[in-house]
Amino acid sequence: MTGRDGGADIGPIGNSPVVILVRPQMGENIGATARAMGNGGLFHLRLVAPRDGWPQERAWRTASGADRILEEATVFETVADAVADLHHVFATCPRPRHIVKTVLTARGAGTELRAICGRGLRVGLLFGPERAGLDNEDMARADALIRYPLNPDFMSLNLAQAVLIMAYEWWMATETSEPRFLMTNEAQVATKGELDNFMQHLTHDLDESGFLRNEQKRPGMVRNLRHLFERGEITEQELRTLHGVVTELSRVRKSRAKG
């Protein structure tokens, strides 16, 4: 079988939730699921009665290098067998009816999955077959259902997309990066003193050119310029560029005045 020569290093495998595809139909979707799992750090895949058997060449073609997940996938005949060694089972189901069951949002599930795995318990996530979804017997084996809050007028996730959102929320449940920051790469953020140096350079040259000659309006104009440059972090490199721009424009003005 080609294309099964290792794939990407997908990172360390800890006690993470098991993704259980129940009666999946298309090998392509199993591969795309593995790819989605790798993105969010889910590495354990189980297949219950895959329609076309296992392994399937086509799965490796859509896995984008998440080969290890496919290599280590295990196959079961029934959902009962697939969940027998697990302590918790959550089932994804968009519109369950006539059921009494705990419902978690995908985000709520991400938090609970982290808590459960943190206690050393094993947890599985059931995903139903394409189109049909999980049947009532499958759902009766779950502790809770997972719901994706999405546009009720157009909810259309394929199997791998449903897995992706859950994998994303699993990853985000421990994500600590700031929701907003200035990426400076090698550059240093300028201090207020460095910014003030530039403002003095700018106002000096604008005074010289006569742009600020209206004494009454001058303080407001300078203040407006300051507000503009204070609006966000500026780097030292950007300030050097701004100094250069002001110097250059002044030079051109002066040489023209001379000419």
Added chain:
Amino acid sequence: MTGRDGGADIGPIGNSPVVILVRPQMGENIGATARAMGNGGLFHLRLVAPRDGWPQERAWRTASGADRILEEATVFETVADAVADLHHVFATCPRPRHIVKTVLTARGAGTELRAICGRGLRVGLLFGPERAGLDNEDMARADALIRYPLNPDFMSLNLAQAVLIMAYEWWMATETSEPRFLMTNEAQVATKGELDNFMQHLTHDLDESGFLRNEQKRPGMVRNLRHLFERGEITEQELRTLHGVVTELSRVRKSRAKG
């Protein structure tokens, strides 16, 4: 052109962010993007220099009914043209280098997009071409970059998946559903009094059968049973079933004792 006969009703279109695909290559991916957008309530699609022209039959085949988004998509020659009427532009970019720019997580961007749109301003989301991603000129037109916090050892999102996560976070930014609740459908949650009635029924029958004959252990055993049944909300219907189970088991025991 077939398959362009309406599609699904995808819900009301408000002031929502514009998804801008820059130099997209595959028609299938444009369709899959429209499908991902519909899920999260993003309806405005712009295409900058699509490789194979526009419209493309194949896009409709992968849109899963998000036809209206494709029908109303507009085409531009350059990124500059595509963003000219917008007030804010965010660009998705996994690993930007040598750039000084504000970076938002997808979640942080969801919150900011809601705030910007709530002020009546128009905002665009730039997504680069498959594989290559946005180039440096494209990114220079953006206010901020959007970063997806995902497994750094295996980050492999296709175009539609990247759009899906952003659309999901846009939708989630106003989502108010509880992260966990008991879905009871038509059923009513039982009151503590109704649960107590059942506990009395159960202990009465267990007393009668002799199961609780050890007077010293009796209080602890009853308490353990109570802890079990108090662990989560029980519905009135479930309590009726439990009453029936206890009554039936007692009946069998009694009739056996007689026989």
